[in-house]
Amino acid sequence: MNAIETGEFRKLLEEERARLANAVEFLHDESGGSLEDELGEIGSGGTDNHLGDTAGAAYDRELDQGLEEGAQQTVDEIDAALARIDDGTYGTCRVCGKQIREDRLHAIPWARLCIDDQRRAG
Numbered sequence: 001m002n003a004i005e006t007g008e009f010r011k012l013l014e015e016e017r018a019r020l021a022n023a024v025e026f027l028h029d030e031s032g033g034s035l036e037d038e039l040g041e042i043g044s045g046g047t048d049n050h051l052g053d054t055a056g057a058a059y060d061r062e063l064d065q066g067l068e069e070g071a072q073q074t075v076d077e078i079d080a081a082l083a084r085i086d087d088g089t090y091g092t093c094r095v096c097g098k099q100i101r102e103d104r105l106h107a108i109p110w111a112r113l114c115i116d117d118q119r120r121a122g
């Protein structure tokens with residue numbers, strides 16, 4: 001019945017978790033530095049261009065804070081997903097109970113809703 005290869009996703013989750021945990025630690029220790037280069041691959045794209053030069057350092061600080069919170073939140077999501085692997089509910093939509101498509105899980109291994117319910121949740 002369980003068609004999902006959880007071992008593969010556990011590996012994905014653990015790798016991503018390690019990467020994000022490093023980032024959180026780094027952001028926490030180095031507040032104030034210029035971190036965009038190191039963290040460019042973690043932050044979502046499209047953060048520049050439209051703000052111009054006036055935002056300056058305050059914007060950088062906010063961005064770092066946002067990255068840290070976002071990364072920490074994702075680490076929490078990953079921990080929850082790992083717990084679901086352990087209790088055998090991984091890959092099952094929390095709302096409708098159907099299996100979440102594997103391509104979605106590959107994109108977001110910690111997803112807890114199927115794509116339909118995610119859309120409905122906004």
Ligand SMILES: [Zn+2]
Pocket residue numbers: 093094095096097098113114115116117
């Ligand atoms: Zn669903």
